[in-house]
Amino acid sequence: MAYDGYEPDLPTAGIPFTIKILIAGGFGAGKTTLVSSVSEIRPLRTEELLSERGEAVDSLSGVEQKSTTTVAMDFGRITIRDDLVVYLFGTPGQQRFWFMWDELAYGALGAVVMADTRRLADCFPSVDYFERNDMPFVVAVNCFDGIRRYPLESVRRALDLTTDSPVVLCDARRRESSRDVLVTLAEHALLRNSRSREVMPAG
Amino acid sequence: MRPYALTGGRTRPTGETVDLLALVCAVRGSSLDRSQLEPEQLIVLGRCRVPTPAADLASDLDLPLGVVRILLSDLRERGLVTIHRPAPVGLTDPKILKDVADGLRRI
Numbered sequence: 001m002a003y004d005g006y007e008p009d010l011p012t013a014g015i016p017f018t019i020k021i022l023i024a025g026g027f028g029a030g031k032t033t034l035v036s037s038v039s040e041i042r043p044l045r046t047e048e049l050l051s052e053r054g055e056a057v058d059s060l061s062g063v064e065q066k067s068t069t070t071v072a073m074d075f076g077r078i079t080i081r082d083d084l085v086v087y088l089f090g091t092p093g094q095q096r097f098w099f100m101w102d103e104l105a106y107g108a109l110g111a112v113v114m115a116d117t118r119r120l121a122d123c124f125p126s127v128d129y130f131e132r133n134d135m136p137f138v139v140a141v142n143c144f145d146g147i148r149r150y151p152l153e154s155v156r157r158a159l160d161l162t163t164d165s166p167v168v169l170c171d172a173r174r175r176e177s178s179r180d181v182l183v184t185l186a187e188h189a190l191l192r193n194s195r196s197r198e199v200m201p202a203g
Numbered sequence: 204m205r206p207y208a209l210t211g212g213r214t215r216p217t218g219e220t221v222d223l224l225a226l227v228c229a230v231r232g233s234s235l236d237r238s239q240l241e242p243e244q245l246i247v248l249g250r251c252r253v254p255t256p257a258a259d260l261a262s263d264l265d266l267p268l269g270v271v272r273i274l275l276s277d278l279r280e281r282g283l284v285t286i287h288r289p290a291p292v293g294l295t296d297p298k299i300l301k302d303v304a305d306g307l308r309r310i
Contacts, residue, residue, distance in 0.1 A: 015254050018224045018289050019303055038310075044258060047267030068269075075262060080306030084299075087224060087258065106222060107289055109303065179310055186304035193297050 017084050021185065022104055023074060024091040024130075025114030026122020030142040030172035031090045032074050034114065038178035039076030039088050046071050046100070071097060078182075086182075091126070101129060110136035110189045112181055114172065117141060117150050120158055131162055136189040139167045140181045209241055209266070210273040221272045226254040226287045233283050244274050251284055 023031045035041050047070045074090025089104055091097075091111075105111075111130050115123045123139070130137040141155055149169070156167045166184050171177045221227075229251040237245060243264055250260060261271040278284040 015226065017299060018226070018256055019299075020224055020289075042259075042262045043265065044262045045265075045267045046261075047269045070267065075258060077259075078307070078310060080303065080310070084302060084306060086303060086307070087256070089223065089258075103220070104223070107224070109300070179307060183304055183307045186300060186307055190297060190300040190304055193300055197297070 015083070019084070019086045020104075020108040021086060021088050021182065022091055022108050022111040023088055023114065024111050024123070024126035024137075025093075026116065026119055026126075027093045029114035029116045029119075029122060030144075031093075031114050033142075034112070034140070034170075034172040034178045034181070035074040035076040035088050035090055037173055037175045038182065039078045039086075041074065041076045044073045044075035046073060071100070105129075105133060105135060108135065110138070110185050112185055113137055113139045115139050115141045115155065115159075116144070117155065120155070124159070127159055127161065130165075136185065136192050137165050138181060138185040138188060139165060140170045140172070141167065142172050143169055209243060210270055210277075213273055221257050221275050221286055222288050223258045223268070224256045224289045226256055226289065227251045227260060227275060228254045228285050228287065230283055230285060233281075235283065240278075241274065244278055247271075247274060247278065248283060254287070256289075257286075 023035055025031055047068050071092050073092065074088070076088040078086040078088070080086060091104055092100060111126070113123050113126045113130065127137070127139070139155070139159060139161075141150075141152065143149060152167050152169065159167070161167070166188055168181060168184055170181045227247070229248045235248075240248075243266065246264060247260055250263065257271060257275060258268065260275075261268045264271060266274075275284065275286060279286055
């Protein structure tokens with residue numbers, strides 16, 4: 001294999017295994033709330049050039065100059081064991097940051113798509129993205145106070161999911177509820193993993 | 204201070220992009236001319252005696268990821284750190300996925 005600047009697999013024991021989970025969904029759907037309630041949340045900024053990769057999706061037409069833009073990301077850590085750590089990354093919600101998604105999604109265990117039934121369409125782009133990339137995801141319908149709850153089945157129908165991705169209710173403010181969403185995602189990823197092993201030879 | 208002052212104005216790292224969760228490890232016993240390094244790079248070298256994900260370094264240093272990536276790629280070019288891309292978990296050992304599910308259930 002060509003040297004790409006990375007070292008091969010780490011040979012030694014005691015190296016932490018890091019797991020990435022994305023938290024996606026529309027603006028105000030509860031991404032930050034979920035990351036805060038279930039993990040040790042930490043500041044993370046990324047200052048990126050809106051350049052080649054950005055141009056295709058960025059509608060700053062007529063702006064020829066490359067410019068940097070600062071994006072604050074939700075970033076949280078859950079230490080399961082000394083050698084097993086789960087990292088949560090909130091995906092930037094605005095369309096101009098689509099170019100960051102592929103990088104965020106690389107190697108991820110899967111994603112939670114936060115949905116607000118008042119603005120369900122806001123989460124469609126996230127659902128599309130994860131379906132297109134064949135990534136395990138869970139739709140978490142965030143129940144805000146006083147918001148009428150729709151039956152999950154009608155939410156699932158409205159989302160027109162093409163996969164068997166779970167749709168669950170949650171209250172992102174509650175740690176246990178947010179935790180359950182992550183457990184559902186991990187179990188779903190495990191199920192998909194075992195299924196893919198049945199149909200595909202390893203390798 | 205503009206963060207890119209730390210990188211000599213460069214906005215792109217050399218070599219492959221450093222993944223958010225790439226583990227950065229300081230190379231033991233490498234000859235080190237401290238005067239040629241930014242203070243932030245010295246902090247990185249200290250932190251990375253224990254393998255540390257790039258995103259954690261950016262958060263600890265309170266610097267944008269883009270800047271940290273450039274600092275890291277410089278350190279890599281000088282042979283002071285190695286950077287290990289994390290294995291994608293999607294098709295990995297189901298035991299890890301099971302450990303994650305079980306571990307999350309206990310938090």
